[in-house]
Amino acid sequence: MNKKLFIFSAIVVILMGMHLSAQIQKNPLIFKDRLQPLTEKNIFKSDDYFNWCSSIIKGEDGKYHLFYSRWPKKYTFLSWLTHSEVAHAIADNPSGPWEYKETVLKSRGPGHWDAITVHNPKIKKFGDKYYLYYISTNMGDNDYTEEELIEIARVGYPHSNWQEYLRPNQRTGVAVAESIDGPWKRMERPLIEPSGPITTLTVNPAVVQGKDGKYYLIVKGDKPKDIGFNRNQAVAISDSPTGLFKMHPEAVIDDMDTEDMSVWYDDRRDRFYGVFHAHSFIGMINSPDGINWRKATEYVIQNKRIPMANGSDLVPDRMERPFLYQEEGEPLVLSMAVKKGDDAYIVFVPVQEHPTDP
Numbered sequence: 628m629n630k631k632l633f634i635f636s637a638i639v640v641i642l643m644g645m646h647l648s649a650q651i652q653k654n655p656l657i658f659k660d661r662l663q664p665l666t667e668k669n670i671f672k673s674d675d676y677f678n679w680c681s682s683i684i685k686g687e688d689g690k691y692h693l694f695y696s697r698w699p700k701k702y703t704f705l706s707w708l709t710h711s712e713v714a715h716a717i718a719d720n721p722s723g724p725w726e727y728k729e730t731v732l733k734s735r736g737p738g739h740w741d742a743i744t745v746h747n748p749k750i751k752k753f754g755d756k757y758y759l760y761y762i763s764t765n766m767g768d769n770d771y772t773e774e775e776l777i778e779i780a781r782v783g784y785p786h787s788n789w790q791e792y793l794r795p796n797q798r799t800g801v802a803v804a805e806s807i808d809g810p811w812k813r814m815e816r817p818l819i820e821p822s823g824p825i826t827t828l829t830v831n832p833a834v835v836q837g838k839d840g841k842y843y844l845i846v847k848g849d850k851p852k853d854i855g856f857n858r859n860q861a862v863a864i865s866d867s868p869t870g871l872f873k874m875h876p877e878a879v880i881d882d883m884d885t886e887d888m889s890v891w892y893d894d895r896r897d898r899f900y901g902v903f904h905a906h907s908f909i910g911m912i913n914s915p916d917g918i919n920w921r922k923a924t925e926y927v928i929q930n931k932r933i934p935m936a937n938g939s940d941l942v943p944d945r946m947e948r949p950f951l952y953q954e955e956g957e958p959l960v961l962s963m964a965v966k967k968g969d970d971a972y973i974v975f976v977p978v979q980e981h982p983t984d985p
Contacts, residue, residue, distance in 0.1 A: 654896055655924035656913070658958045661979040662929065664936040668724040669975045671716070675700055677971035679707065681962040682749045682889075683721050683952040684757075686807050691721045694731070694750040694759060695973060704971060706780035708793050710734075711746040713761055721952045721960045722977040731811060732761060732802060740765060740817055741800055743776065743793065747831055749889070750807075753842075753868045757804045759811060760818075760832040764796045797828040799846055801869055818870050821848045824878035825861045833888040834868065835899060835917070842868050843917040845879055845888045845901065857884045860903070862918060879920045880912070887948045892917075895956035902949040902961075907931050909949045909963065929961065933974060941974070943967045957981070 671678055671693075680696035693716040698706050713732040716725040732745045741763030749760040766788065779786045779793065798817035804810060819829050825848025833845045842865045850857040860879035863872035879888070883905055890901040899914040900923065909929040914920040929949070933941040943965035952960040958978040965974055 656893065656896060656900060656911075656956075656958075657925050658978050658981070659925050659928045661958075661981060662934075662961060663977040663979055664934040665941065665974055665976060666936045669722050669977065670972060671695075671723060671725045671975070672970065672972040673697065673727070677704060677707070678973050679711075679964040679971060680747050680948050681950050681964065681973045681975075683950065683960070683962065684750045684752060684807070685721075685954070691718045692716075692750070692807055693718065693725055694748045696746050696748060697730075698744075700969075702777055702780045703783070704966065705783040706777075707746060708744055708764065708789065709776040709780045711744045713745050713748045713759070722975040725975075731809060732759070732813075734763070735813070737766075737770070740798060740815070741813065742766065747799075749832055749834060751834055751868070752807075753836060755805070757807050758834070758868050759802045759804070760799060760834055761802070762797055762799050762830045762832065764793050764798070766792045767796065795827050797830050799829045799832040799844075803869065814869065819844065819846065819863050819872045819874065823861060823874040823876045824851070824881060825849060825859050826851050831887050833890040833901065835890045835892050836868075837892055837899070837917050838894075838897075841866060841917075842872075843890070843899070844872050845890055847886055847888070850881060858886060860885060860888055864917070875918055877918070885910070889950045891951070891953065893956050900951075902928065902951050904947045904949055904963075909946070909961075929963070929976070933963075933965075933976065941965065941967070945971075948973075 676697040678697050682694045684692050686692050696711045697714050698711040712730050714730045715728045717728050718725045734743050735741050742765035747762040751758045779788050800817050802811035802813045827849040829846040831847040835843050844863045847858050850859045859881045862879050863874045865872040885903045885905045888901050888903045892899050899917045902911050908927045911923040911928050912920045913923045931946050945966040948964035950962045961976040
């Protein structure tokens with residue numbers, strides 16, 4: 628390539644990049660200033676269970692269906708890794724109030740990859756079927772009793788079985804149904820193993836279908852060769868919502884410790900969006916292709932201080948598992964799991980309609 632052609636090619640690349648940037652900035656998704664204060668109906672608590680991991684879908688019945696994790700308070704908060712189940716609640720409005728309907732997935736017991744705990748649900752409808760993504764774990768070939776699982780939960784992270792089996796055996800799977808009310812048919816193997824930009828485990832699944840018809844699965848795992856405790860987000864791609872998913876070699880996020888991605892494709896803006904938690908805030912990223920991600924124009928959408936309608940603020944100890952429910956590109960609710968003291972529950976922050984949004 629001669630010098631003039633090289634310069635011309637470089638200019639073309641720069642102009643294309645500027646054009647793409649201009650397109651992204653032309654109609655960015657902005658809604659932080661429309662988040663409304665919480666009322667009691669926007670808070671989903673249970674007396675005997677911790678509630679976590681919200682995922683909302685609108686049913687053919689016109690009602691809103693929430694799939695979420697819950698586990699018994701009597702075994703401590705850390706029993707999410709030993710006793711979580713996926714439950715189903717219903718509401719007339721995506722911001723609540725929610726009413727528990729049924730438990731849809733529980734641990735399957737020894738001999739299955741999803742023997743212990745069922746957690747991190749994401750509900751999706753692709754075509755005429757419903758797909759309930761979730762994570763689970765197992766103790767390998769080792770026998771165990773219910774009493775031993777309770778002991779692991781009470782001891783928590785330092786327990787040898789937590790470190791040797793339950794944490795590293797966490798994987799993402801999916802259950803499929805023709806109705807939002809089930810029955811749910813589970814796959815006998817996990818969807819994907821850790822590789823490329825993540826190691827150890829595949830959790831926090833988030834799945835979206837692009838305009839190309841392919842399915843993009845984002846999962847979290849440990850950051851390779853990291854001496855601290857940092858996690859990466861990785862993306863895998865498939866022609867089917869049940870796999871096979873092929874891991875992309877480049878990470879979605881690898882410059883900070885993040886968790887809990889939720890993703891969607893915005894037809895109006897012709898790009899993918901994702902929300903995640905980074906311990907002290909809820910952030911948002913976007914992508915033109917589902918593979919190359921960058922900070923959204925509105926990057927920090929929720930700090931760790933949530934306004935209440937009574938004038939006070941909810942300042943949680945933990946604020947995680949963000950999920951943005953939207954219809955036709957219009958955000959309606961930002962839900963998050965929060966832990967405050969000895970309780971954990973889900974909050975549903977209403978998003979005021981934007982009167983000038985095109």
